[in-house]
């Protein structure tokens with residue numbers, strides 16, 4: 001690891017099939033950052049069980065998520081990759097940070113409010129303290145920047161608040177992290193309800209494009225995407241359906257909103273939707289081919305995970321020991 005480079009940490013939950021939102025909002029940027037930063041990426045399985053998971057499926061998805069990270073271009077030679085439950089320091093630091101986080105702060109988290117509504121039969125304490133665990137993930141690695149989609153901004157802000165409070169109450173211990181959010185791809189919306197974000201946990205399979213969807217499905221989903229009756233391609237936030245398509249097309253092709261409006265002037269929604277579908281399918285096709293090859297070599301994936309966990313644990317341990325010393329936990333003198 002290069003000491004001069006800034007540290008990046010990010011993670012995704014293996015709680016469903018990853019979507020185009022995850023790809024554009026996170027994975028693609030993670031790959032773009034790996035040459036210029038010291039990057040650590042994690043599969044957040046501890047977070048995933050805040051919502052009930054089928055055990056066999058969670059196990060399978062954890063490996064698939066790692067394979068997908070790699071298929072998106074993230075290179076295990078350049079970054080540290082690991083599974084959150086393989087590094088015990090995450091759960092350990094979360095306890096200490098939880099004792100430095102206020103009940104009121106957690107109650108204000110919008111994701112907690114949303115998820116307690118959508119999982120009313122399982123409003124567990126883990127769901128409530130989720131942001132504390134996320135703060136532990138980030139702070140353990142002395143992270144400078146956290147590349148995420150806009151939906152995670154509030155969680156990064158609370159991680160900053162917790163870091164500042166701990167540093168003030170004890171003494172400087174944690175780097176205070178900054179969110180790193182790209183405007184064009186920060187918020188990819190549902191194709192069925194464009195006022196809501198595209199989400200891997202959405203039960204409506206037509207609302208999300210999955211990274212592993214075939215070309216026909218992708219085209220079909222975009223054809224069905226909810227728009228409006230104005231039949232004019234415009235980057236207008238007041239028309240969320242079309243705006244979302246413009247946004248996606250821009251994120252995929254690198255074209256500006258103006259360029260897109262110009263090139264689709266006088267063109268109906270049908271042709272525009274097909275153009276977006278084609279562009280997305282072309283973007284994802286090579287990812288899908290790589291994914292199949294990577295997933296086929298289970299032994300190689302296990303080796304990458306073992307090595308990643310070891311490297312991550314080494315860094316995490318250093319921070320955790322510092323924290324334990326500062327809060328006053330007795331440490332056995334190895335000389336005795």
Ligand code: TYM
Pocket residue numbers: 009010011012013014021022023024025026027044047133134137138146147148149150151152185186187188189197198199
């Ligand atoms: P998760 O698994 O929901 O999503 C992974 C990443 O994808 C981004 N994302 C989106 N970006 C744009 N448009 C969308 N529709 C969209 N949907 C998802 C998310 O913002 C995220 O960057 N709590 C986190 C996982 C996590 C984490 C961390 C992230 C655990 N510990 C520490 C950063 C740092 C989550 O549930 O992401």
